[in-house]
Amino acid sequence: MKVRATIWGENVHETTNQIVLDIYPEGMHSQIAKMVGAEGDIETRTATLQQEEHGLSEEVLKNTDVLLWWGHAAHGDVHDEIVERVMKRVWQGMGLIVLHSGHFSKIFKRLMGTPCALKWREAGERERIWVVNPSHPIAKGLPEFFELENEEMYGEPFSVPEPMETVFISWFQGGEVFRSGLTFKRGAGKIFYFQPGHETYPTYYDENVGTVLRNSVRWAYNENATFADPSDAPNVPTDEAAEKIEERGPKLHKDGEAGLR
């Protein structure tokens, strides 16, 4: 069975900026989808900001194992209702791959609980991505490092929580460093942040980047995902307790009454 990936693209600069249009004539989301699907084990579809419900209906999310997210110019235009919907699906076990400027997307900030800020410079400088965790599934098949001759510099401090694992750290020509591959978990959902991917450079045509994208989708797929309501807080009645106990002392709730929230 194939892993089902949905690539979400903001699709703004591709239609308004000639540089971006020249590199990604069919949109960044289409090129990312091509890279993700290139080895045949991942089934891809795309969704964009401009579509109804941003292309992320309940039905689409229900049939998505891993969601990839690229946005930059229009984070504020993503409806909060859709953000909540995506967040709930992540909690249920949908993987989420956040790309480049997606660090400031609503969904990433909500899942991290931090500002997700960083330094930046758009100088087309060289970035060298070092594999610091070579046995991690996301690093499979990569050399000890790979280079992108032109990338936007993202610099530390990157205000995210301490990650589950640091997979990549980048060296920038101008003198900065950045934790460019980080894993997190929120509920049943595995999350990977990957730094490269500025829209004015052909990053998503790079073969090593393609390897990272595919590996991360495979890694983020959780076959133990659930469709239960992740925010359910069940009451366990006293007479159904695993150990026999008798109720005692004062209480707020009547039997069977819903909890406060």
Next chain:
Amino acid sequence: MKVRATIWGENVHETTNQIVLDIYPEGMHSQIAKMVGAEGDIETRTATLQQEEHGLSEEVLKNTDVLLWWGHAAHGDVHDEIVERVMKRVWQGMGLIVLHSGHFSKIFKRLMGTPCALKWREAGERERIWVVNPSHPIAKGLPEFFELENEEMYGEPFSVPEPMETVFISWFQGGEVFRSGLTFKRGAGKIFYFQPGHETYPTYYDENVGTVLRNSVRWAYNENATFADPSDAPNVPTDEAAEKIEERGPKLHKDGEAGLR
């Protein structure tokens, strides 16, 4: 110099429920403040939902090193603007101690990025809090375990991210277990969740609970806190790069232009 703690209480059940009123005639926040301040090294003030800005003005938060949060019946009544304000202060280094039913508060859920759900039962059963991390500052002075003869059962799974450290795990008479003392960090802010404290029992008169509260305030105080804007994402101009580089390739932004967010 004293650590400055603000104890925030929802103050609803204390005014509407006779059981709670009898136990906490001056409000739960007042009793918690008494316990927190009992050894003289922590300066306390209280704030409640009913006050203007819920008692959490910019001025109050600016002068708060550690905020303690107890809420249950009225999480939804806390204004989002105040939640954002508290969150920003946590990112800047204010400590946050979340008590009992505060697991479902807006502020805790926003900082965790998860549902923060759990099982529960109100049967007045015995809870035994085990110290699993005896060298942690929050456990200082505690015995290997302590008991609360009547508490609300909170049961796993507790849907929070993997903690920085697990300090306490509780045993419940009815057969459940719960990670009842967990630490987290968000930005510069240290966060501690502590499970005991159901409003129909006199938990906040317990001496061991008092020790935990005081220890946690001392632990959460970050003397390296900052008042900088935690969401600032500074551009580093090419000619100010630490290593000399020349700009090359196409770019989106003009020099000095603000970044997108």
Next chain:
Amino acid sequence: MKVRATIWGENVHETTNQIVLDIYPEGMHSQIAKMVGAEGDIETRTATLQQEEHGLSEEVLKNTDVLLWWGHAAHGDVHDEIVERVMKRVWQGMGLIVLHSGHFSKIFKRLMGTPCALKWREAGERERIWVVNPSHPIAKGLPEFFELENEEMYGEPFSVPEPMETVFISWFQGGEVFRSGLTFKRGAGKIFYFQPGHETYPTYYDENVGTVLRNSVRWAYNENATFADPSDAPNVPTDEAAEKIEERGPKLHKDGEAGLR
């Protein structure tokens, strides 16, 4: 391709204690192997203390994806050379499942870097294993909890490093709790500690325990394992640096000289 698991059993109490012999007439390792192999996707072999090289030759380890370890009475009889060999293979990516009294095995203590001590009581009391991380691959197919009517109590504090993830926490009838399922990573090797399995009770016939064993073997298998020397510390000659630099300043080593260690 099947995952190749080797079950290592100390095989002492099975030959010296009638109670253990009655429960495990072919040895605990044989029964564990039966459970691990029951669904056909894992190929099993066994090894015991009494065999040459404790049954863990270079050849055996080279062909082992995941090693399970049960020992109790004879930790001290395991040769340090074999411990080093197993440790090196773990660093290269072999999974390791440490069972019950294996918490005090040389290999587990060496990999943890801590005492791995705990409280214990042999009273045949009831243990209830709670799933605190229901979306973890090791919890797949389990109910919210399962019980073992007779087990040895292991109690906190369990002096291991903070785990990567806590999967199970156990409730004991006599009043203790224990983190009974913990994951760690050392080099490329994934490690799972699982608490149940006292030799005087038929724990390794329990179906839920069998599910945990199989799930943990599947989880610990690292398809990105390596046979490289994990302790290699390569010198990068100046003229092979990724960025062109010139050597300057005084140095200890001549060109091509091996590093100190």
Next chain:
Amino acid sequence: MKVRATIWGENVHETTNQIVLDIYPEGMHSQIAKMVGAEGDIETRTATLQQEEHGLSEEVLKNTDVLLWWGHAAHGDVHDEIVERVMKRVWQGMGLIVLHSGHFSKIFKRLMGTPCALKWREAGERERIWVVNPSHPIAKGLPEFFELENEEMYGEPFSVPEPMETVFISWFQGGEVFRSGLTFKRGAGKIFYFQPGHETYPTYYDENVGTVLRNSVRWAYNENATFADPSDAPNVPTDEAAEKIEERGPKLHKDGEAGLR
């Protein structure tokens, strides 16, 4: 009360290599001690390999809150008995600061449970240490980065377990990156690894390095340390269980008998 720090120096290259002798005429340990003690709140003493028991008697360790460790040429000459003694004290709550080439010391490898290997190059290149965790106590008072004009390159992958927190990441002129400030915890002991400090450069005269050393000693001091035996595994007799239970089922041990280990 002052924090009591002991600076352990291998003291080999200072006596055998003219370059090192010229920079550190009184030994590296003496200069490190000067830096650590410079603000008056930390009391220092030194110990070296050549002293009896390497200067680390039971008495010295008992009176040491934080131990700093610099070694390079003679890791193998450190007696295993002393390593075990230091490790036990770390478990009891003594802090440990491991410097530079100490990554390959016996004590660090034992506490980590991993190879602790890395890449290296001795070219006197520029290192820029970035603060990635600016609110961490170890980063207090530091600028956003600081530079060492000549340092030995240490490059990733650094084979240590995932740290508790990453405090510093270094950029090297030759193109590598390295996690140059990492925290760990083993038992009650806090551990900090700090990468700079090659003996042929005057690193331990640098003011920012001094700040890091002092901050790390203050951070690693655990006022909740203990002198209990960290490897003690106490039996809890059935009749002393917190909850009343009756012994049942077969057992290995007679009442009061010591556990196996």
